[in-house]
Amino acid sequence: MDHVLTLIAAPGALTVEHLNTVRAALRAIAAEAGSPDWLAEAEAADIPFRAISPDLAGAAARHALDEAPVDAIAQPLEQRRKRLLVADMDSTIVTSETLDELAAYAGLKEKIAAITKRSMNGELDFAEALRLRVGMLKGLSTEALERTWEATALTPGAATLIATMRADGAFCCLASGGFTFFTGRVAAQIGFDMHVSNILLKEDGKLTGTVAEPIFDRDAKLTTLKRLAAERGLPLAATLAVGDGANDLAMIQAAGLGVAFRAKPVVAAAARARVDHGDLHALLFAQGYRRAEFAA
Template structure:
């Protein structure tokens, strides 16, 4: 993270926000289970099922996928239009950028620094003998975990919560959006648009730049 204090903090979700993809679906494609996992992901993002339970069941479907497949997944990642412009604008104004994701460090550890993100947090996939074991390693980053990360990063950077902005698309983002000074629904599900402070319609993160303090 930048040397504290930052002027403000912007925290984004990863899948379908920072990037266009849902990473778990790309990994599931490697196991031939993409459609099955995509349906379960959609239900979770609409808030129809408990996120942690849904994630565990979806990760079970990844059992046996070789770790080497991550290179193919990374090659398919598409940054969201405007993301580099938004991050550059945050930094130009003395702010910090965090990403907190219900996805996976195995992908975000490459994608986040390449896009200029200052700090990030996600789930980790357990492995055994070079393949995925079908379980999550450690505590799951759920809605409460996302809100906690925003609070923690704001505190570390000396940023009051009133000067934080959270951007997300799914039900799992609602708690961090509620904690933030401004909660922005981006490319979002109806339930998220209804509860956000502001809705950004175009799938272009540069649209967020005028909202920066």
């Protein structure tokens, strides 16, 4: 078998019936499907297959699963374990949009969050939307940054994802359209090798309403993925990119395994792999790690 389809659900929620349903769906499109291999009992399992494209297999699996809260990721078996991870931060490695939460301290959360939503769904130019939102925060005390950080929570599985991949020799980069104030702290907290993001400009303890140029945007994320791969002599097939917004889509589409994580509709529709139900442990299962192999 030269491909694998991984099914992932909440712990205890993946059933033999789900596996049988997907195997039948693969056979219905003339794919040869092998026996399931549990990566974590009742949580994640591999179904090896061949003689069909991974995109078609993934679509068939999702259609067969219908409304079941099970993610299905199909991919080639070759170079399955990735040597480079480039991850978005907001609504991916952390659960919130840090700029929106920061705006709450200026009484502008709803207004700024509406712009963020449109930007992340590709309706607005990212750089222009960022300048607009940051400009609205001019004069806000930098103490709001600290308070926002104190309330920022990691997405379940984030720390385990980084610890496990680094323990297996992968290089992990946090690449965000957000701000270094937050990416530096997240990177230090869970062990990213490096972080790249935008710089909020401050003066006399207040935000100036500006961000350092050039803005770290969609193209910069893609460039970062390609540069880090080239520096390590890795083909893009050996890379993993994950994110949720339109500014992540270019790197998601370029990576060997590009994952739209609980993503905006435009991103979920265009990505080859999606995680709609699971947490970030799903990215380890997708690489073939068994639950017993996860790093503490």
